[in-house]
Every structure is written in structure tokens, then in C-alpha cells.
Amino acid sequence: MTDPRVPDPSEQSLWRPLRLLQAAMDADIARVYADGHIDGLKPSYVMELLRLHARGPLTITELAESVGRTHSALSQKVAAMRTAGWVETVAGDDARSKKVALTGKARAVVGRLAAEWRATEAALADLEAEIPYPLSRVVTDIERALERRSFHDRIAEKLAQDPAWG
């Protein structure tokens, strides 16, 4: 029952450690947010808040396009953020488009969010400096390799060579 040709996902060689590492780092980032405990702020709002802070008031449509979602999805998210008191709608260029702007409450905490963000980036940069070959270079190495031949095509080729296939 332990056929070596039958891979057991639990023993996965490469993909899994990478995922675990990334999940662990994500969890640590989440812990940082939790440490700072900003009351009622959902982590999923942070990106929008920082973007509004960096770019100033944006319309729903602009926000939607910047994250590749429908206006409806963003409208709902913004509505939730408004209910939670993080954003408010101000008059836009004409009366049909409104701009989403940070509230005072949001402005009071966005500095800390930005600091957390910078700290995460800085920690990552330090981590990079500490290892022999920077992660960012590996990423671009891989990206270049995948430009030459996509991951999908590589898998398909291996598959075609596998006698158990077809």
C-alpha cells in the first residue's frame, strides 16, 4: 500500500515548505496587527486605508479598478468600512460620483498602519540581507525562467512523458 509511485501530498517536497513558510510569515504579520490592536479594524481594510492615505480620496470605481474587482464588490466593502467609521463619502467631481475619504478616526490610526507596513518591509529587507541569496533575486530568476517556458507547459511536458498518463 506504500507504492513509491503514488505521491502522498503530506510528504510533498518543495511546494509545501514554501507555503508553510509563507503562511507562518503571514501569521506573524497578522500578530503584529493584533498586537497594535486597533479596535474593530479588519485586516482586509488595511490595504484600502493605506491606499486612500497615500493617494487621497478616490471614487469607488477607481478603487475597484485598482484591485481588479467589480464596482459592486467595492461598493459593499466601502459601505462596511463606512459603517465601521473608517471612511466617509465626500462630493466628487460631479454629483453622481462620490469620493471615498478617510474619516478622522481613520486618519488617527493610519499612521500606525503605515508604520507597521514599513516595519514589515524593513524586516523583510533585513531578512534578505541575512541570507546568502536574496529572495527577490530568486523571484526574478524564476519569473525569467517561466517567461521562457510557462509552468503549465513544463508540467504538461512532464505529464506527456509519464507512462501512467493517458
Added chain:
Amino acid sequence: MTDPRVPDPSEQSLWRPLRLLQAAMDADIARVYADGHIDGLKPSYVMELLRLHARGPLTITELAESVGRTHSALSQKVAAMRTAGWVETVAGDDARSKKVALTGKARAVVGRLAAEWRATEAALADLEAEIPYPLSRVVTDIERALERRSFHDRIAEKLAQDPAWG
């Protein structure tokens, strides 16, 4: 309004490319499954099917423990897989525990799933060989660095140094 001290997540330096890369590779793996178009097989079932194939019939509780979920969660997943015709319940060691086993239909396709899995691993191994410094070494490098000091602590330290904090 474009304060350089205010990070805009859309311009994120390091984390984002890594996520995008991983998402792109995930999407390619999903495409491989879609190519093979095994009717009605949800990608989320693949792991369990391969595990059952590799290890033989397992109880719900064993499956639950192996993925770190409650038995209830697994019971529901197994029920769905049973409805879809991928697994059946066979008698276990005593009458209260049942073992989850692959059906003939599942056995007919699990060879292909295993081949896809192997192909993905092989493609990954080739990709590794193609880049100057293997991803797996970077992963262990980072793991070792994080053993010395956790990512959380690194971020917290950076945060403490940030005048905008507090």
C-alpha cells in the same frame, strides 16, 4: 498627498511579487487539472484522494488529524466526496468506526492525479535546476534565519525604532 513615508500597498516591493508568482503557479497547476477535465472532481478533493490511495482506507478521525481539522469538518467533506462518488465507507476495525475507501471510479482516475502530482514536482525540480540558487535552499535559509529570530520579533523591533509609532 503623495508622502513618501506613506507606503502604498500597490507599490509593495517584495512580498507582492512573491505572492503573484505563487498565485500564477497555482493557477497553472489548476489549469493542468482543468486540462485533464476529470468530471466533477473538485481540486480540494485531490489531496484526500491521493492520501487514501497512498495509505489505503483511513477513518474519518485519521483523516481529520492528518489535516488538523475537526472530525466534523472532515465528515462533511467525506460526505460530499461520497455523494460525488469518489469514496465509499467500508467497515472499520469495529462497528462504530468506518473507513473511507476509494471507489472504483476514484481508482480509475487517481493514477492520473498521481501522475499530475509527479509531473508538477518534476517540473518544479527542473525549474530549480534552471535557476542559479534553488528555491529550496532559500526556503531553508529563511527558515534558519527565522529560527534565530522570528519574523514577528523582527517586525516589532523595526516598529519600535519607528518614530511614527506610539
Added chain:
DNA sequence: TTCCGATGTAACAGTGCTTATATAAGTGCT
């Protein structure tokens, strides 16, 4: 007036969990 553009909202889909409860079967004690 008619249409478009921007937004809001209702209804719902789907994944993947959780808690609490139900049912049944084994185990140990008296």
C-alpha cells in the same frame, strides 16, 4: 428625451469552517 456613467443594493453562491446535538457502539464496573 434618451442614454450613459457612477453608485447603491438585493439576492444569492460557494467554500470551509465552527458549535452543538444526535446516534450508535464499544468498555468497564457493579
Added chain:
DNA sequence: AGCACTTATATAAGCACTGTTACATCGGAA
């Protein structure tokens, strides 16, 4: 045997999150 307790599984109900489609509204432009 009768009882309490534990183990294994099933199921009901619901939540959190995230997203979708379809429709409604309202202001501006031609």
C-alpha cells in the same frame, strides 16, 4: 445484565468571508 462513560461518526444550523449578477436610482450630456 444494567449502567455510566467514552469513542466514532453524522447532521443541523450557522457564521465569516468574498464574491457575483441583476436591477434600481440619479445626475449629466447629447
